[in-house]
Amino acid sequence: MTVRVRINGEEKELDVDPEMPLLWAVRDVLGLTGTKYGCGQALCGACTVHLDGQPVRACVTPIGRAEGHSVTTIEGLSPDGNHPLQKAWVELGVPQCGFCQTGQIMCAAALLAKKPQPSDKEIDQSLAGNLCRCGTYTRIRSAVKKAAGMSEE
Amino acid sequence: MTKLLTLISRRSFLEGLNLSVGGLALGVFSGGLAVAANEASTAKGAPGLNPNVFVHVAPDGAVTIVCARSEMGQGIRSSLPVLVADELGADMARVTVAQADGDKVYGDQNTDGSSSVRGVYDDIRRMGATARVMLVAAAARRWKVKPEACEARDHAVFLRDGTRSLGFGELVAAASKLPIPKEQDVKLRPKSELRRAGRPMPLLDGPAYVTGTAVFGADIRLPGMLIAVVARPPVVGGKVVRFDATRALAVPGVKKVFELPAPKPPYTFQLWGGVAVLAENTWAAMRGREALDITWEDGPNASYDSTTYREQLTASIREPGAVARNVGDIDAALASAARVVQAEYHVPHLSHVPMEPPVALARVENGTCEVWAPTQHPQAARGVAAATAELPEEKVQVHVTFLGGGFGRKSKADFIAEVVWLAKEAGVPVRVQWTREDDVRHDYYHSVSAQQLTAGLDASGKVIAWRHRTAFPPIASTFGQATRPSPSDLQQGVLDLALSVPNVRAETCEAPPHVRIGWLRSVYNIFHAFSVNAFVDELAHLRGADSRDMLLEVLGPPRQASLQELGITALRNYGASVEDHPVDAGRLRGVIERVTAMSGWDARKAKGRALGLAAHRSFLSYVAVVASVVKDDQGRLRVDEAWVSVDAGTILNPERVRSQMEGSVIFGMSIALHGAVTMKGGVPEQSNFHDLKLVRIGEAPRKIHVDIVPSELPSGGIGEPGVPPVAPAIINAIFALTGTRIRELPVSRTLAV
Numbered sequence: 001m002t003v004r005v006r007i008n009g010e011e012k013e014l015d016v017d018p019e020m021p022l023l024w025a026v027r028d029v030l031g032l033t034g035t036k037y038g039c040g041q042a043l044c045g046a047c048t049v050h051l052d053g054q055p056v057r058a059c060v061t062p063i064g065r066a067e068g069h070s071v072t073t074i075e076g077l078s079p080d081g082n083h084p085l086q087k088a089w090v091e092l093g094v095p096q097c098g099f100c101q102t103g104q105i106m107c108a109a110a111l112l113a114k115k116p117q118p119s120d121k122e123i124d125q126s127l128a129g130n131l132c133r134c135g136t137y138t139r140i141r142s143a144v145k146k147a148a149g150m151s152e153e
Numbered sequence: 154m155t156k157l158l159t160l161i162s163r164r165s166f167l168e169g170l171n172l173s174v175g176g177l178a179l180g181v182f183s184g185g186l187a188v189a190a191n192e193a194s195t196a197k198g199a200p201g202l203n204p205n206v207f208v209h210v211a212p213d214g215a216v217t218i219v220c221a222r223s224e225m226g227q228g229i230r231s232s233l234p235v236l237v238a239d240e241l242g243a244d245m246a247r248v249t250v251a252q253a254d255g256d257k258v259y260g261d262q263n264t265d266g267s268s269s270v271r272g273v274y275d276d277i278r279r280m281g282a283t284a285r286v287m288l289v290a291a292a293a294r295r296w297k298v299k300p301e302a303c304e305a306r307d308h309a310v311f312l313r314d315g316t317r318s319l320g321f322g323e324l325v326a327a328a329s330k331l332p333i334p335k336e337q338d339v340k341l342r343p344k345s346e347l348r349r350a351g352r353p354m355p356l357l358d359g360p361a362y363v364t365g366t367a368v369f370g371a372d373i374r375l376p377g378m379l380i381a382v383v384a385r386p387p388v389v390g391g392k393v394v395r396f397d398a399t400r401a402l403a404v405p406g407v408k409k410v411f412e413l414p415a416p417k418p419p420y421t422f423q424l425w426g427g428v429a430v431l432a433e434n435t436w437a438a439m440r441g442r443e444a445l446d447i448t449w450e451d452g453p454n455a456s457y458d459s460t461t462y463r464e465q466l467t468a469s470i471r472e473p474g475a476v477a478r479n480v481g482d483i484d485a486a487l488a489s490a491a492r493v494v495q496a497e498y499h500v501p502h503l504s505h506v507p508m509e510p511p512v513a514l515a516r517v518e519n520g521t522c523e524v525w526a527p528t529q530h531p532q533a534a535r536g537v538a539a540a541t542a543e544l545p546e547e548k549v550q551v552h553v554t555f556l557g558g559g560f561g562r563k564s565k566a567d568f569i570a571e572v573v574w575l576a577k578e579a580g581v582p583v584r585v586q587w588t589r590e591d592d593v594r595h596d597y598y599h600s601v602s603a604q605q606l607t608a609g610l611d612a613s614g615k616v617i618a619w620r621h622r623t624a625f626p627p628i629a630s631t632f633g634q635a636t637r638p639s640p641s642d643l644q645q646g647v648l649d650l651a652l653s654v655p656n657v658r659a660e661t662c663e664a665p666p667h668v669r670i671g672w673l674r675s676v677y678n679i680f681h682a683f684s685v686n687a688f689v690d691e692l693a694h695l696r697g698a699d700s701r702d703m704l705l706e707v708l709g710p711p712r713q714a715s716l717q718e719l720g721i722t723a724l725r726n727y728g729a730s731v732e733d734h735p736v737d738a739g740r741l742r743g744v745i746e747r748v749t750a751m752s753g754w755d756a757r758k759a760k761g762r763a764l765g766l767a768a769h770r771s772f773l774s775y776v777a778v779v780a781s782v783v784k785d786d787q788g789r790l791r792v793d794e795a796w797v798s799v800d801a802g803t804i805l806n807p808e809r810v811r812s813q814m815e816g817s818v819i820f821g822m823s824i825a826l827h828g829a830v831t832m833k834g835g836v837p838e839q840s841n842f843h844d845l846k847l848v849r850i851g852e853a854p855r856k857i858h859v860d861i862v863p864s865e866l867p868s869g870g871i872g873e874p875g876v877p878p879v880a881p882a883i884i885n886a887i888f889a890l891t892g893t894r895i896r897e898l899p900v901s902r903t904l905a906v
Contacts, residue, residue, distance in 0.1 A: 017405065020434075020436050021436060024434055024435050024436040027371075027435070028380070028434040028435055028436070029434065031374065032365075033365070033368075033369075033371070033372040034364065034365015034366065035365070036369070036508070036509070036557070037371065037435070037510075037586070038508050038509070038510075038589065039589040039841055039842055040439075040588055040589060040590075040841075041589070041841050041842070041843070043589075043841055043842035043843055044508065044589075044842055046508055073365070074364065074365035075364070075365055081360055081363060081364040085363075086360075086363040086364065089359065089362075089363045090356065090359035090360055090363055093355075093356045093359065093808055093809075093812060095226075095356065095358075095359060095362040095363065096226030096227070096228070096812060096813075096816055097224075097225050097226030097507070097508065097509070097555070097556060097557050097558045097559075098226070098358065098361075098362030098367050098555065098557070099369060099507075099508040099509045099555075099557025099558060100508045100557075101362050101363060102362075102363070102365045105363060120855075123850075124850050124851040125851070127850045128849055128850060128851055129849075130849075130850070131508065131842060131847055131849065132508070132819075132850075133506060133507055133508045133558050133560070133820070133847060134226045134508075134558060134816045134819075134820075135815060135816035135817070135818065135819025135820050135848070135853075136812070136815070136816065136819075137819060137848075137849075137850040137853035138815055138853055138854065138855075138856065138857050139812070139815070140850065141850070141853075
């Protein structure tokens, strides 16, 4: 079967079962490994990508659902890692092990695209599905606000 | 370690880096690393200064510093190499950090026990200092002056009067012809000359993390590679009776199905057995596994049930155990006490659940074995890989990727054994991918525990007797026959607890194992800090005393408690001597005083909010935590703010110390509020993040304040010591707020959180 998807701005034709989760299509077929497997059940958010700008859990999204649509992964978020969130993340030293952070950033990017000045509650709600075992949550909040040009407090 | 490192020749440095080349040629780590390896491989035939395995100065002045410890979120790659660069006088902009393979030439690489700074601080400085001494000697010869007239800084050697300078690159050719100086001829810089040590350092791998280019365990691909997903015996000690692979092999993409050999106790780092499905991609392997038809024989551990086991442990701590610590006459003191107070505490099994589940890649061909893995213990991984591949260790290379969290799970090389066995059997490179369910159900669990604390009080309410009984299946049971904690297991918060109490006894009680027990971040300190701090808080409330005052009273005056005072004959002390790292009641008091001052302890009676305090010595560091607990509008308890004071002696990178303390609060909150793995029929009842809950962002405190005690004392640990005081601080706050005393974790079993 062939699935046609626009990935990070490029049209791709993938010879895969349309039932294959987007996560494995992106990682195993396309070799884009910035999107992470953490749970396989949409419980941890490590695999978050954008489908037409909306955050989705790639581990439970069949690639067939992306047919004719546009997918953005962390590799396509910015040309050279200079998205305001990526910059804020580095400046505030958010990552510890780093594994969940691409999913966190993709989720936060979708939030800021919709809500450029989110409240604390909106940040918490938007990122509620993204686990971080290292416990970087307080810095994640600060970095989202910094990227949004908001001051702390 | 020092001895080992100074014996290393230049030749082995090059060999060591060459070992890295295979991994780096494939992995693209953070840009610089791959570059470094390429340079090093060409450096074999080219001149360069290689005074030891950790430092290389190329003829163009480019410096490569090897990080031999695994990066798992503690920021070690951002920290240790900077210390080496400081000693050398190198400009970090011209330094590349290379990740070491697993090899004994690097000394101890086990990234465990919060030891990556405390264990190596001066030794690693010496690596940089040796290179500096050689570069300075070369410059001094050139200028016909004494070395003392020269200084190395800013990637160059300067004549102290400032009239001349030569860049490192210009000195490499001459320096590399000099003999490598003896250890006694390599003087470390005075600490005042270390430019970056002790100051916040930038996060070296930050850009790689946020762009998705950091290479973790599952991110390397080899030509012809298959992905394996394994159906492991549900019960520890279980076996495959028979299986039918017909349906699995019919799944498109599935290539092979193998039965793995069953392990025999003690399980150590053996693979788990079961049936593996190998496929072209991960999804096909997962579907193939679902299609397997397997009949299992569960074995004797199928009777393991957490509810009945808890009763068994409770019965165990109600009987006298083996004495591990004794001061005075506990029985007489309890018999004569005006009041005897007793409480029992229970902490369940916990699971590591790093966000990256176990995963590894191996290639076994032509009498060699190559492994790429997120391992905390690269040398153990190498040993296990060699044994599994039936090859000598020198034929085995272990390349260390970034770890998506470790917490002790990735010290265990079971998943290395598994992938090497599969790659050997398959004859093609294999990546084994554990699912989250595999990770939760086949962990080396943090030990389940029961403890009984008994105090005798005199008529004035002063504690005159203290008895601590503890029962938990020890880690040693995974490696041997142990069925109860050894006295040395109690060094973690029982033996090394200074008490101003004349009659003290600690006892270990029977607790046979039924699952693989492993070490989880801060290990036995988790439950010992919980019970001790909760019990002191209980005593304070019984007496109507302030909890901080009670804690300080029980600890007693500032002093270094001798082994005799502690009532023990030896203290393992996390591998350090008690001379360097005494049991210092003054330092524990210090963090208690600082954290309570910082959190406004004395003014804490705000409506609807309560503070709780706990303090603990572990991994040679002293940490006190105050947690603030409130009830939200849905009646759920929330930790809305936390304060941490840490005294870890000399600090290398305060920025990463802060992040570790922040992370420890969240990690400790998960333990306190949600964490539990329970067994029924020998099988964990949890499987993924819906029933194994971790703290999410909405539960995180609004603020976590971290205070670092300035100190020049020898370094203690950082990665683990923040965790133990968190849970007791929270449950003490919960008592202050609600009047409900939590003696059993997690809190969610008793109250809404």
